[in-house]
Amino acid sequence: MAIIEARGLARDFTSRKRTVHAVRGVDITVADGEIVGFLGPNGAGKTTTLRMLTTLLRPTAGTATVAGADLLGDPLGVRKRIGFVPQAIGQTQGGTSDNSLVIEELLDQGTAYRVGREETRRRAAALIDQLDLGGLDQRYVKTLSGGQRRRLEIALGLVHQPQVVFLDEPTTGLDPQSRSNMWEHIRRLRSELGTTIFLTTHYLDEADALCDRLFVIDHGVIVAVGTPDELKRRVSGDVVTLSVNGAANRGATAEAKSLLAVSPVVREVIVADGALRLTVEHGEEALPVLLRTLDGAGITMSAISLSRPTLDDVFLTLTGRSLRDDSPGGAGHDGTGDEPELAGAGASAGGQAATAGTAGTVGTAGTAGTAGKE
Numbered sequence: 311m312a313i314i315e316a317r318g319l320a321r322d323f324t325s326r327k328r329t330v331h332a333v334r335g336v337d338i339t340v341a342d343g344e345i346v347g348f349l350g351p352n353g354a355g356k357t358t359t360l361r362m363l364t365t366l367l368r369p370t371a372g373t374a375t376v377a378g379a380d381l382l383g384d385p386l387g388v389r390k391r392i393g394f395v396p397q398a399i400g401q402t403q404g405g406t407s408d409n410s411l412v413i414e415e416l417l418d419q420g421t422a423y424r425v426g427r428e429e430t431r432r433r434a435a436a437l438i439d440q441l442d443l444g445g446l447d448q449r450y451v452k453t454l455s456g457g458q459r460r461r462l463e464i465a466l467g468l469v470h471q472p473q474v475v476f477l478d479e480p481t482t483g484l485d486p487q488s489r490s491n492m493w494e495h496i497r498r499l500r501s502e503l504g505t506t507i508f509l510t511t512h513y514l515d516e517a518d519a520l521c522d523r524l525f526v527i528d529h530g531v532i533v534a535v536g537t538p539d540e541l542k543r544r545v546s547g548d549v550v551t552l553s554v555n556g557a558a559n560r561g562a563t564a565e566a567k568s569l570l571a572v573s574p575v576v577r578e579v580i581v582a583d584g585a586l587r588l589t590v591e592h593g594e595e596a597l598p599v600l601l602r603t604l605d606g607a608g609i610t611m612s613a614i615s616l617s618r619p620t621l622d623d624v625f626l627t628l629t630g631r632s633l634r635d636d637s638p639g640g641a642g643h644d645g646t647g648d649e650p651e652l653a654g655a656g657a658s659a660g661g662q663a664a665t666a667g668t669a670g671t672v673g674t675a676g677t678a679g680t681a682g683k684e
């Protein structure tokens with residue numbers, strides 16, 4: 311059953327006589343209990359889409375139902391059933407107020423959603439524990455570090471145990487330990503409460519490790535949908551690199567090349583730096599076949615490795631831009647409607663490591679994410 315179903319959702323922004331087509335008619339279907347990632351470079355339209363789906367921004371066109379309620383006809387119904395954690399704005403964060411105690415914020419949130427006091431206390435205690443906020447409940451929000459505050463915001467989005475949770479870059483700014491705790495927490499939400507999670511991220515490893523399915527968005531258009539593996543497979547197949555024993559012996563390498571070139575599991579074979587580089591459809595299935603072929607011809611190898619395309623390769627192929635980018639803070643919305651620049655666009659796809667893309671973040675853009683404001 312689809313818990314999020316959006317058709318032709320679009321949003322334009324017009325300022326200073328210029329119109330930005332931030333989101334250009336996206337279709338999104340998310341099944342109950344899925345963890346879905348929304349992946350795209352700065353300015354792609356992720357936050358705008360999320361703010362439309364959470365009723366904070368009125369679509370220019372399109373329709374959607376979220377958790378059984380119609381986005382336009384019953385926005386209150388949508389709000390009751392969802393949780394939303396807005397994108398952090400630099401060091402200051404979205405939904406918390408400076409001069410409250412951590413515990414007050416959590417209790418107030420429960421009250422706002424009509425969760426009983428005792429039940430809220432119980433849930434708050436569990437969230438404090440699970441999100442590593444232990445010992446901070448009597449602290450003022452303004453005294454929290456950026457990462458602690460981020461975790462509090464996420465706790466606030468979860469206190470009322472919504473059916474669907476929207477998280478806009480939940481782990482940006484968290485240390486590696488907190489990030490992996492957050493992943494654990496998100497997984498547990500789904501496994502224990504059946505919560506559907508829709509999150510945006512720039513972290514390719516996060517998308518890969520956490521999400522059942524990914525939507526890749528660029529310039530307001532969804533350019534690909536699939537599981538992380540499906541997307542990676544779409545790009546280029548796996549790559550097997552192998553060196554023939556006595557690489558100086560070009561004859562053996564050439565012989566191996568001509569043998570393998572006709573193997574049904576090999577799509578392409580080239581010689582690079584004295585080693586053979588084979589493109590194959592499915593690495594795990596191809597490896598034993600390749601080994602048997604070489605063995606049968608009496609050719610021995612000195613090294614063999616298998617690497618898979620990373621999500622960054624996928625991204626590069628789909629959008630011509632790399633998601634991997636080290637530049638600090640993306641462009642904020644200055645109201646001019648200017649397209650935020652993707653600094654470092656076209657950066658190299660990076661190492662074809664066997665593991666999926668290393669964390670590559672493009673920093674946090676100054677997207678207005680404060681709940682309730684337009």
Ligand SMILES: Nc1ncnc2c1ncn2[C@@H]1O[C@H](COP(=O)(O)OP(=O)(O)OP(=O)(O)O)[C@@H](O)[C@H]1O
Pocket residue numbers: 323324325330331332350351352353354355356357358359397640641642643645646647648649650674675676677
């Ligand atoms: N309030 C606004 N006024 C004018 N333009 C806006 C406004 N909000 C967003 N935009 C523009 O819409 C486009 C999409 O922005 P959006 O915030 O959805 O991107 P994003 O994918 O969330 O990017 P990031 O990764 O930087 O958070 C951008 O070109 C942005 O400048």
Ligand SMILES: [Mg+2]
Pocket residue numbers: 356357358397478675677
């Ligand atoms: Mg954003």
